[in-house]
Amino acid sequence: MKYGLSLPNGGVCGDARVLADLGCLAEEAGWDGVFVEDYIVHQSDGAVPTCDPWIALAAMAVGTNRVRLGTSVTPLNRRRPWKVAREAVALDQLSNGRFILGVGSGDGGEAGFSRVNEVRDAKERAKILDEALDVIVGLWSGEPFSYDGQYFQVREMTFLPTPVQQPRIPILVGGGWPLKGPSLRAARYDGCCLYKHHAAGEWSDWTPDEVRALKAFIESHRREEERAKPYEIKLGGRSRSDDWEQDRALMRSLAEAGVTWWVEYVPAGELDVMRESVRRGPMRIE
Numbered sequence: 001m002k003y004g005l006s007l008p009n010g011g012v013c014g015d016a017r018v019l020a021d022l023g024c025l026a027e028e029a030g031w032d033g034v035f036v037e038d039y040i041v042h043q044s045d046g047a048v049p050t051c052d053p054w055i056a057l058a059a060m061a062v063g064t065n066r067v068r069l070g071t072s073v074t075p076l077n078r079r080r081p082w083k084v085a086r087e088a089v090a091l092d093q094l095s096n097g098r099f100i101l102g103v104g105s106g107d108g109g110e111a112g113f114s115r116v117n118e119v120r121d122a123k124e125r126a127k128i129l130d131e132a133l134d135v136i137v138g139l140w141s142g143e144p145f146s147y148d149g150q151y152f153q154v155r156e157m158t159f160l161p162t163p164v165q166q167p168r169i170p171i172l173v174g175g176g177w178p179l180k181g182p183s184l185r186a187a188r189y190d191g192c193c194l195y196k197h198h199a200a201g202e203w204s205d206w207t208p209d210e211v212r213a214l215k216a217f218i219e220s221h222r223r224e225e226e227r228a229k230p231y232e233i234k235l236g237g238r239s240r241s242d243d244w245e246q247d248r249a250l251m252r253s254l255a256e257a258g259v260t261w262w263v264e265y266v267p268a269g270e271l272d273v274m275r276e277s278v279r280r281g282p283m284r285i286e
Contacts, residue, residue, distance in 0.1 A: 001255040003282030004033035004263035010042025011268030014049025016056040023060030027067040029281040035072035040112035061094035073174040075106025077128035078118045081135035097164035104174035105129045187221035191232025211257035234261035252285045
């Protein structure tokens with residue numbers, strides 16, 4: 001299992017220099033990946049300082065050599081897919097093939113949607129997300145590509161350079177499990193970072209049986225030619241509890257069930273406290 005660090009892009013992390021510093025510290029502390037939230041205006045309140053995660057990830061890419069870098073997650077339905085495709089390739093180049101693109105449809109209630117007249121209907125956002133993914137993957141091929149969708153159109157275009165990672169930059173799909181749309185979408189790409197679908201404000205850890213059910217669903221819906229390729233299941237996303245051994249026991253059981261990434265969230269707060277949370281490194285289960 002690999003160990004990821006999830007960082008906000010608001011509050012004290014609303015400064016790209018702070019995020020870049022934490023990303024470099026994460027590599028020194030032995031983390032395998034750093035994943036940054038992607039908000040235009042942080043979800044807590046429009047008055048909270050917020051930075052562009054893509055700029056911060058570029059700074060991390062230049063300042064690190066080993067750690068994987070990614071978004072968790074980018075709501076593609078409020079982005080132009082050809083712009084995301086270009087930015088992702090640039091990050092893949094800067095990091096020498098360490099970038100991971102996390103995608104989702106976002107939360108229609110957060111300020112980056114509701115206060116700037118973005119599409120808020122869940123079904124429509126899902127349709128836009130699917131088209132955006134089609135366009136991004138098509139452009140990354142480096143072959144002449146055209147697309148005629150409901151939301152996006154591309155006249156024949158050859159997009160160069162291609163990503164460092166081949167056949168493409170890994171795409172991890174977020175959303176709620178066991179909601180059918182996000183789960184089926186996740187099966188079409190390289191991995192998932194799904195959360196358990198609860199009523200608003202509720203949270204609970206995954207159980208091994210739930211992971212096995214997720215893995216079985218994914219495997220049953222992957223295309224036959226894709227089944228031989230590795231598939232990433234990235235879970236976690238909460239802060240470390242006070243009982244580290246209990247957390248390790250949970251992580252061990254989830255790894256045995258098929259989880260490949262455990263991600264620990266470091267919430268925005270006092271910068272010294274955040275640095276210490278990063279510096280202590282992951283709770284490895286070996």
